[in-house]
Amino acid sequence: MQNPYIPYPVVVDKIITEVDTKDIKTFRFKFVNPEDEEKYAYIPGQFGELSIFGKGESPIGIASSPTQKGYVEFTVQKAGVVTTALHEMEEGTLMGLRGPLGNSWPLEYLEGKNIVIVGGGFAFTTLRSLINYMIHDDNRKRFGNITVIYGARTPGLLLYKDELEEWGKRSDLNLNVTVDKGDATWKGREGFVPTVCKEVAPSKENAVAVICGPPIMIRFTLPVFFEIGFSKENIITSLEMRMKCGIGKCGRCNVGSKYVCKDGPVFSLAELDQLTPEY
Amino acid sequence: MEKRLIKKEALAGIAKKMAEEFLVWAPVKKEDNVLFEPLQKDGEPYLAYLNSKNAPKNVFFPHTETLMKYTRTEKGMAFSSEENKAAESVLFGVRPCDAHSFALLDMLFDQDKYKDAYYIAKRLNTTVISMACVKPPYASCFCTSVDGEPVSSEGADVLLTDIGSDYLVEFITAKGEKLTRYFGDTKADAAADTRKEEIAAKAKEAIQSKIPAHEVKPILDVNFDNPFWNTIHSKCLACGTCTYMCPTCHCFDISDEVKGADGVRIRSWDSCMFPLFTKETSGHNPRTSQKERWRQRAMHKFKYYVDNFNAIACVGCGRCVMSCPVNIDIRKIVEDISKL
Numbered sequence: 001m002q003n004p005y006i007p008y009p010v011v012v013d014k015i016i017t018e019v020d021t022k023d024i025k026t027f028r029f030k031f032v033n034p035e036d037e038e039k040y041a042y043i044p045g046q047f048g049e050l051s052i053f054g055k056g057e058s059p060i061g062i063a064s065s066p067t068q069k070g071y072v073e074f075t076v077q078k079a080g081v082v083t084t085a086l087h088e089m090e091e092g093t094l095m096g097l098r099g100p101l102g103n104s105w106p107l108e109y110l111e112g113k114n115i116v117i118v119g120g121g122f123a124f125t126t127l128r129s130l131i132n133y134m135i136h137d138d139n140r141k142r143f144g145n146i147t148v149i150y151g152a153r154t155p156g157l158l159l160y161k162d163e164l165e166e167w168g169k170r171s172d173l174n175l176n177v178t179v180d181k182g183d184a185t186w187k188g189r190e191g192f193v194p195t196v197c198k199e200v201a202p203s204k205e206n207a208v209a210v211i212c213g214p215p216i217m218i219r220f221t222l223p224v225f226f227e228i229g230f231s232k233e234n235i236i237t238s239l240e241m242r243m244k245c246g247i248g249k250c251g252r253c254n255v256g257s258k259y260v261c262k263d264g265p266v267f268s269l270a271e272l273d274q275l276t277p278e279y
Numbered sequence: 280m281e282k283r284l285i286k287k288e289a290l291a292g293i294a295k296k297m298a299e300e301f302l303v304w305a306p307v308k309k310e311d312n313v314l315f316e317p318l319q320k321d322g323e324p325y326l327a328y329l330n331s332k333n334a335p336k337n338v339f340f341p342h343t344e345t346l347m348k349y350t351r352t353e354k355g356m357a358f359s360s361e362e363n364k365a366a367e368s369v370l371f372g373v374r375p376c377d378a379h380s381f382a383l384l385d386m387l388f389d390q391d392k393y394k395d396a397y398y399i400a401k402r403l404n405t406t407v408i409s410m411a412c413v414k415p416p417y418a419s420c421f422c423t424s425v426d427g428e429p430v431s432s433e434g435a436d437v438l439l440t441d442i443g444s445d446y447l448v449e450f451i452t453a454k455g456e457k458l459t460r461y462f463g464d465t466k467a468d469a470a471a472d473t474r475k476e477e478i479a480a481k482a483k484e485a486i487q488s489k490i491p492a493h494e495v496k497p498i499l500d501v502n503f504d505n506p507f508w509n510t511i512h513s514k515c516l517a518c519g520t521c522t523y524m525c526p527t528c529h530c531f532d533i534s535d536e537v538k539g540a541d542g543v544r545i546r547s548w549d550s551c552m553f554p555l556f557t558k559e560t561s562g563h564n565p566r567t568s569q570k571e572r573w574r575q576r577a578m579h580k581f582k583y584y585v586d587n588f589n590a591i592a593c594v595g596c597g598r599c600v601m602s603c604p605v606n607i608d609i610r611k612i613v614e615d616i617s618k619l
Contacts, residue, residue: 003361006346006361009358257584279565
């Protein structure tokens with residue numbers, strides 16, 4: 001019986017500072033025991049508990065795609081005790097990783113459909129996982145049109161800049177990157193995510209919107225999609241709650257009779273309507 | 280099912296005999312309180328108890344428990360071992376309400392997908408001997424409203440019932456039957472069964488306190504926003520006593536402790552009554568006041584647990600009623616909800 005409280009030992013293999021404020025970094029982990037990588041088979045949208053012995057654990061969405069073999073990545077903002085300790089780590093450090101936890105983006109449901117991905121700020125991480133999964137050669141034909149709308153406050157706060165550039169060159173992905181306010185070198189789009197959604201106006205035909213971002217962005221983006229005619233079943237998002245165990249026992253991510261860690265974090269708006277508004 | 284009769288005065292000796300061979304958790308008197316504690320060599324089980332001050336859930340789910348140990352290496356803290364040993368033990372003399380709580384906790388800790396190895400190891404290695412309540416111990420007892428009975432074997436491996444001069448000893452499970460050798464060789468006759476049935480019926484009738492625990496489920500389903508929730512929390516001190524006393528409350532925290540080069544990851548009881556319980560690093564707190572926390576507690580016991588496991592997460596022991604420093608009474612709350 002695998003003990004779900006015990007992390008897999010991992011080594012910090014690579015650290016990438018994502019933003020100019022330097023408080024968001026991507027951490028690439030390699031499993032100390034190669035066989036653990038197989039046990040850590042995950043699906044985009046799932047999360048892991050980053051486990052720093054002596055500090056504690058922090059639940060973070062998985063930012064890499066299962067199509068990327070040999071490692072797993074998490075993009076982490078420096079915020080509390082654990083994430084601060086993580087940000088101070090050097091490559092080569094030993095730590096722990098639990099999971100994969102939670103449900104995932106509903107890949108089977110998304111298959112054969114046109115996918116609209118809307119991300120804001122730092123909440124883009126598990127969306128990046130989903131995008132890289134869908135555009136992988138093995139998977140691309142399983143999905144229809146892919147439209148990505150991604151915004152950050154400033155150009156310096158955009159994550160995964162190299163990948164954005166690569167995605168921008170693809171003909172099978174409609175990428176729309178925006179910033180609230182550009183700077184001297186910014187040649188791209190300026191404007192808030194909801195406004196850009198309105199302009200891009202993705203069709204509702206056979207389409208699912210996957211939306212992840214700060215509450216304020218979600219609040220103004222949803223009406224845009226309702227107006228286009230997206231049903232609540234076809235708008236999908238991911239919740240965050242304080243968590244400890246990650247396996248539906250410790251009780252703190254309880255929203256109604258669901259546990260965000262185990263029954264979520266991914267819910268459709270139709271499902272969220274059934275939950276108590278306590279998140 | 281194997282059934283025996285033992286003389287009442289023999290019971291303490293049986294507990295002590297068992298304690299010579301393995302760990303026996305028994306009711307012991309501690310100042311004014313009765314608590315379930317490991318029976319010491321010269322210790323005496325306290326058999327005149329009504330019920331223990333604290334629920335005996337700590338036998339399977341200790342207040343604080345080590346999940347794993349780690350040690351500092353040149354490359355950082357390395358996992359060194361997991362703590363998951365459970366000694367063979369007997370939990371001697373729990374009341375049927377508390378034994379019922381184990382069946383409820385099993386639903387959570389022993390699910391198909393995620394098994395709680397620590398809890399399960401202790402459950403598997405512990406034989407539960409219940410002591411029927413032939414007289415309901417407290418006026419606040421309400422087990423019959425929440426699928427329990429004062430003479431019930433649910434959650435027990437062995438059930439002891441005081442039938443006058445003897446205890447009727449019923450070995451409910453195979454695990455319980457392994458203990459038959461301690462209980463003499465007087466087989467129980469049909470008369471003992473009849474006597475027990477009479478006592479059980481009488482005890483059940485004696486439970487006066489009743490709450491509409493089942494009836495409130497459909498009401499809770501549609502009353503998350505009812506103004507009623509504004510009315511129960513104002514005197515709550517958020518002390519968490521109700522959750523610590525509760526046999527079915529199981530929320531916990533996980534934290535790390537380091538001393539020198541070594542450290543432990545521990546889990547400790549936590550409480551949905553505490554403001555920090557759900558507070559996130561960003562400062563956002565989904566349950567902003569004691570109102571939301573009380574609603575969570577009531578909902579979790581009488582709706583959410585029913586949704587998830589088809590069981591009410593309350594055994595009617597009345598500990599929260601007796602222990603609340605400001606007299607918040609879950610019975611009254613459930614009663615009031617039934618009238619919404």
